[in-house]
Amino acid sequence: MIYDGSAITVKLLDDGIAQLDFNLQGESVNKFNRVTLEELKQATEVLQAAIQESADVKGVVVTSSKDVFIVGADITEFTEMFALPEEELVEGTVATNAIFSAFEDLNVPTAVAINGIALGGGFEMCLAADYRVMSAKAKVGLPEVKLGIFPGFGGTVRMSRLVGCDNAIEWIAGGAENRADAALKVGAVDAVVAPEKLFEATVDLVKRAISGELDYKAKRQEKLDPIKLPMMEQMMAFNSAIGFVAGKAGPNYPAPVTAIKTIQKHCGKKRDDAIRIEAKGFAKMAKTSVAQNLVGLFLNDQALKKTAKDFERKAGKVEQAAVLGAGIMGGGIAYQSALKGTPIIMKDINQAGIDLGLNEAKKLLSKRVSRKKMDADKMGDVLNAIKPTLSYGDFETVDVVVEAVVENVKVKHAVLAEVEKHVKPGTVLTSNTSTISITKLAEALERPEDFCGMHFFNPVHMMPLVEVIRGEKSSEETIATTVKYAKQMGKTPVVVNDCPGFLVNRVLFPYFGGFAGLLRDGADFQKVDKVMEKFGWPMGPAYLMDVVGIDTGVHAEGVMAEGFPERMGRDFKSAVDVMFENERYGQKNNIGFYKYETDKKGKPKKVVDQSTYDLIAPVCAESKDFEADDIIARMMIPMCLEVVRCLEDNIVETPADADMGLIFGVGFPPFRGGAIRYIEEMGLQNFVDLCDKYADLGPLYAPTENLRKMAAEGKTFY
Structure with a gap:
């Protein structure tokens, strides 16, 4: 040597x-x-x-x-x-x-x-x-x-x-x-x-x-x-x-x-x-701030992976999964689980649902074969790992169940109570709810400690985030096992505590609230979209609402308004309400803020529709040309403040969890590092001053007392 x-x-x-x-x-x-x-x-x-x-x-x-x-x-x-x-x-x-x-x-x-x-x-x-x-x-x-x-x-x-x-x-x-x-x-x-x-x-x-x-x-x-x-x-x-x-x-x-x-x-x-x-x-x-933010994201991602590993040490085995409710969402969950090596039972109450779920899985697998990411034999193996059923016959072998039925408390209560009778004690039950309280859903169960939320984002195969939601009675092993299953599916789990909308939807709807206020005050929705896309979002708020589904958005907004009435309740009729009343639900029925036509590749392409302006005119002020900085402030302040509140309310444990949830869950511009990084890059005092400039717009724009204190003392989140 x-x-x-x-x-x-x-x-x-x-x-x-x-x-x-x-x-x-x-x-x-x-x-x-x-x-x-x-x-x-x-x-x-x-x-x-x-x-x-x-x-x-x-x-x-x-x-x-x-x-x-x-x-x-x-x-x-x-x-x-x-x-x-x-x-x-x-x-x-x-x-x-x-x-x-x-x-x-x-x-x-x-x-x-x-x-x-x-x-x-x-x-x-x-x-x-x-x-x-x-x-x-x-x-x-x-x-x-x-x-x-x-x-x-x-x-x-x-x-x-x-x-x-x-x-x-x-x-x-x-x-x-x-x-x-x-x-x-x-x-x-x-x-x-x-x-x-x-x-x-x-x-x-x-x-x-x-x-x-x-x-x-x-x-x-x-x-x-x-x-x-x-x-x-x-x-x-x-x-x-x-x-x-x-x-x-x-x-x-x-x-x-x-x-x-x-x-x-x-x-x-x-x-x-x-x-x-x-x-x-x-x-x-x-x-550059871009490098500093992207390096920060990398380090946040490493911290998130370490947290997941710590949870996995406390987890039970996940060798067999099940999903309740086939459909598009259930089919996507089944596909992802089987693709990554965890066999899954896919149950529905009728054959039409089973067919829909299997077709979704087949469609996604066929795309992989056509792109030479998989051969036909492997496709067959993955499909064989999805077992469709109309009964609970094999549920005694299941380690984790994902309930993915309609977003309705009574229906979910009935389904969860029923499946609990057919699984062995210790089987983890989860709900893929986007808004309903996990603690409330647990009321239907005899073993609420075995239950938590597992919120996937649509489309399941593309969106990397899974929110793992801890209810009041969820055990640590239940959370750990759900984190382990999310990791096995190739997803990035973020553990959050229960509240209306959890993390992602809770912070997304104040952003939509800023959008509704801008339109009420005479902003052009197309200009708002362009400004926010230039800011770095993959799509502007009007386009995003069309993609999410305006009916879905209105339902979720109602949940948020009930949970946080002071900030998220509205005292005016919005352009979104008008879209909903006129059954303009977005891409799902090809008309929302925009019209949708099919391009040469068979994908929906948005087209400007003049009738949108005519429809929303009665609920909007006379057209006004807002400066880009004004639009950005009115859109971003409500979202960023809600992220701060999530940290203060202990909905998420760390700023890294919050920022990564936004990056992976709603496409927050990665080069900006997340909402907390965005505030810190601006400077806490400068951000508070900006909020105060828009104080007349109401509670969505009001900084918390703790944020004011942090700003005054020169403190930071990271």
């Missing part, structure tokens, strides 16, 4: 080959934290000294003792790092790059054995070697744009010189993980082998370079020199790429376009000058 650290070891093998091995102690994966970077520096210095002092080291093979190679940089260190002044961040990034460049400059051939995931900084380490050999099961990529930044360990420099500008732009601006065949095709790796042959093949490649069969110095020089691309071709390549990527990324995500412009700036420079240009671009992106 010529170097022995807590993250890296270096030992001498036969034939003068040194093995530099990544194995970060105390962690399940390798990552570039401060310790690993410092040890890479030291290990490289030890190797350099050994090469200079003797002929013992003739080549270097880089390996990982873990199932992954290196997952990337340690993102938990980003918040502190990004807070540095920009110039200091540039110099720190240049200094870190010197470690990778020193490894690249070792006067012997180097090769990396990529045994598993190598992403971000992990793949940038691979790019610093002369050769890359990849396991057929590994994945590589540069996904930094997903955090609002781009590669900062020399990735834009080395990648563009290795695979050409077009391929580098596609990898870096797209941020995708790439399989071995794709990496080999563009030249990002030199060979792909079976996992069991990886080490042997990598050593063999180094031996061939040592013998002179392969010219590693010429291969390395390509990464050190400017890109060999005529000026006219450069201009065409970069200008077309910038236009295409800007259109795809949109104005709220600047990192992909800035990455391309950075490559353009450094393509005519040698490595070290190019790396400094990359470092400046990286630092500029790291200082």
Whole structure:
């Protein structure tokens, strides 16, 4: 052993080959934290000294003792790092790059054995070697744009010189993980082998370079020199790429376009000058609120996963599930459960319901087959894991039941009381209700401790969030088992306490309340949609109501008004009420605020309908042109304040839970980080002042006393 650290070891093998091995102690994966970077520096210095002092080291093979190679940089260190002044961040990034460049400059051939995931900084380490050999099961990529930044360990420099500008732009601006065949095709790796042959093949490649069969110095020089691309071709390549990527990324995500412009700036420079240009671009992106919010989201997601793991330790087994009520929702739940490996019984009271549920599952599976994400045999296996039934015959084997019948207290009471008689004690019963109190629903049960809410979002197969709702008598094991089942289904569970609307609907309806007020005061619903879409929402409020279903919205609004009459009760007839009275329910019957026609792909396409303006005119003031900032404030203040109240009322435990619930549940703009991050970015005092500016609009716009106190004392939520 010529170097022995807590993250890296270096030992001498036969034939003068040194093995530099990544194995970060105390962690399940390798990552570039401060310790690993410092040890890479030291290990490289030890190797350099050994090469200079003797002929013992003739080549270097880089390996990982873990199932992954290196997952990337340690993102938990980003918040502190990004807070540095920009110039200091540039110099720190240049200094870190010197470690990778020193490894690249070792006067012997180097090769990396990529045994598993190598992403971000992990793949940038691979790019610093002369050769890359990849396991057929590994994945590589540069996904930094997903955090609002781009590669900062020399990735834009080395990648563009290795695979050409077009391929580098596609990898870096797209941020995708790439399989071995794709990496080999563009030249990002030199060979792909079976996992069991990886080490042997990598050593063999180094031996061939040592013998002179392969010219590693010429291969390395390509990464050190400017890109060999005529000026006219450069201009065409970069200008077309910038236009295409800007259109795809949109104005709220600047990192992909800035990455391309950075490559353009450094393509005519040698490595070290190019790396400094990359470092400046990286630092500029790291200082943006987008990067800080997306990094915050990543850390929130990690915290959510840790919470779920803590719950799973207390959970019972979930080997057999059941869903009551087939239909579209029940079929979606059955599909998701079976797809992810938990067999499920799908019960309904009539065959028509069963057929509807099975058809929904078949439709979703057929799409996977047509997109080559699944073969016909696998589709058959998933369908066989869904057992349709009209009786409770097999319910004694069930571990978790999801009730997904009509949103009506009496019907749900009857169904839950009935199913409880047919399952063994300890079977977890859950209700997929969107608004009805879990504590109230539990009144129908003899074992309310075995019952909780499990609120899926529509469409089930696409929406990542599941709200797990704790009723007054729900046991910890019941909550834990439901969290476990949600995880088994591939969902992100957020545990919330019981209240009208729980978390997501409780905070969504004040947002709709802001919309109703704007229309009452003369705003154009189309302009409101456009402003909020530009703000970052996937769809504006009128379009969203059409998609949710205006009848569904009116029902939920009634529940919210009953639960929180002071804030959510209305003393005026709204445009939404008019839509409902005229049976304009949105996409479900092709007419709401907009009309819906079928496009060439068979999907509903919204079309402006002039009759909407005529219908709502009696309940709206004379048309008025509101400023965009005014629209944003009137829409966002009610939602953000309700999230604050959910935290104060202990409906959610942490700001991270609240923000992730909004991101995953209603499509809150990810680059803004969630409602609490949005408030903090504005500054608590500035937010309170903004609320006070709209105080005449009523209680929806009134800050809580605790929020005022936090603002006055300079406190923050995170």
